[in-house]
Amino acid sequence: MIIRNRADLRQAKRIVVKVGTSTITYPNYSRNFTRIDHLARELSDLHNRGKEIILVSSGAQAVGVDRLRLPEKPRTIPGKQAVAAVGQGILMHSYEKAFAEYGVTVAQVLLTRMEMRDRHHYINSRNTFMELLKMGVIPIVNENDTVALDDLKIGDNDNMSALVGGLADADLIVILSDIDGYYTANPATHPDAVLVHEVPEITPAVEEAAGDAGSSRGTGGMMTKIQAAKQATSSGISLVIASGTERDAVARILDGEEVGTLFLSGENRLQVRKRWLAFGAGCHGTLVVDDGCVQALRREGSCSILPAGILRVDGDFEAGQTVSIRDGAGKELARGLTHYSSAELHKIKGVKTSQIEQILGAKVCDEVIHRDDLVLL
Ligand code: GLU
Numbered sequence: 001m002i003i004r005n006r007a008d009l010r011q012a013k014r015i016v017v018k019v020g021t022s023t024i025t026y027p028n029y030s031r032n033f034t035r036i037d038h039l040a041r042e043l044s045d046l047h048n049r050g051k052e053i054i055l056v057s058s059g060a061q062a063v064g065v066d067r068l069r070l071p072e073k074p075r076t077i078p079g080k081q082a083v084a085a086v087g088q089g090i091l092m093h094s095y096e097k098a099f100a101e102y103g104v105t106v107a108q109v110l111l112t113r114m115e116m117r118d119r120h121h122y123i124n125s126r127n128t129f130m131e132l133l134k135m136g137v138i139p140i141v142n143e144n145d146t147v148a149l150d151d152l153k154i155g156d157n158d159n160m161s162a163l164v165g166g167l168a169d170a171d172l173i174v175i176l177s178d179i180d181g182y183y184t185a186n187p188a189t190h191p192d193a194v195l196v197h198e199v200p201e202i203t204p205a206v207e208e209a210a211g212d213a214g215s216s217r218g219t220g221g222m223m224t225k226i227q228a229a230k231q232a233t234s235s236g237i238s239l240v241i242a243s244g245t246e247r248d249a250v251a252r253i254l255d256g257e258e259v260g261t262l263f264l265s266g267e268n269r270l271q272v273r274k275r276w277l278a279f280g281a282g283c284h285g286t287l288v289v290d291d292g293c294v295q296a297l298r299r300e301g302s303c304s305i306l307p308a309g310i311l312r313v314d315g316d317f318e319a320g321q322t323v324s325i326r327d328g329a330g331k332e333l334a335r336g337l338t339h340y341s342s343a344e345l346h347k348i349k350g351v352k353t354s355q356i357e358q359i360l361g362a363k364v365c366d367e368v369i370h371r372d373d374l375v376l377l
Contacts, residue, residue, distance in 0.1 A: 285315025
């Protein structure tokens with residue numbers, strides 16, 4: 001789906017909601033249970049309406065500081081990692097309790113940049129998200145602060161929410177913050193700054209106006225939110241920044257109300273990915289498919305590639321890489337992202353999906369290439 005305006009937001013089905021530390025904790029680092037409860041109630045209600053929700057929540061470090069009765073957040077990396085390790089479990093416990101009140105099951109997902117960089121990890125985490133959503137679970141994501149060091153660190157959950165949006169093919173990302181949207185200048189220092197309700201394109205002027213203000217409990221400021229919006233919109237996902245203190249902000253955004261700032265993407269995720277597959281990604285190998293598969297591709301315009309339709313595997317490639325799909329005469333028909341490596345495909349080509357597990361010892365999924373990851377040429 002393409003989001004062109006506020007009214008289109010009603011159609012958004014899969015939504016990543018990011019909540020910042022300053023929304024769910026008080027300045028003294030203790031948890032704001034009222035907000036946690038409201039959030040759980042609102043998201044559970046959306047879940048009941050058929051929306052698929054992924055919550056990205058900060059707050060582990062603040063909650064750890066509170067539990068350990070430290071006067072402030074540690075400044076050293078091991079100090080931060082330690083307080084996050086203490087706080088993450090407590091934070092999840094609060095969410096688990098709050099969501100259980102509404103009969104909704106949650107799951108903890110901790111990620112680092114590794115899951116975004118390494119293809120195996122990327123595909124693996126993506127499959128986990130898909131499975132959790134299929135099971136009707138709300139995944140609650142945070143950075144794995146205790147292991148994420150330096151170059152593995154995403155650093156802030158604004159950027160994390162954009163990455164998760166891409167990973168899980170979200171229709172929309174909503175960042176709930178301590179500010180009610182994007183202003184023409186920093187409202188803390190410019191009293192005449194006005195809230196912008198819609199940003200059709202993130203120009204250098206938009207970035208400049210964002211400044212870099214932030215609160216001391218959280219990590220991001222408006223700058224990291226704009227970075228997240230840039231990343232999200234360029235990968236085909238629209239993003240809204242709204243206030244975490246506004247009642248039912250997410251539900252109202254999804255009802256098309258003019259809450260916060262909407263950053264429009266103009267394209268949808270599938271189009272962006274398919275364009276990248278067709279023109280941007282390098283090809284790492286070839287799958288030669290049988291006539292049945294060729295006909296299905298031509299007839300339906302797109303279809304998933306199953307092991308049974310594969311006649312030959314050429315090249316040396318990993319799971320998650322782009323491969324070319326050709327017919328028996330060598331004509332290139334499509335390109336797609338493979339879930340299986342060439343070594344695995346040599347073993348499962350031509351077999352029924354029910355045999356994959358027996359042959360490989362484990363099954364990632366039935367499709368070698370999913371139709372959403374395939375573009376016809
Ligand atoms: N992962 C950090 C935490 O849970 C928060 C990062 C952020 O504030 O964006 O405390």
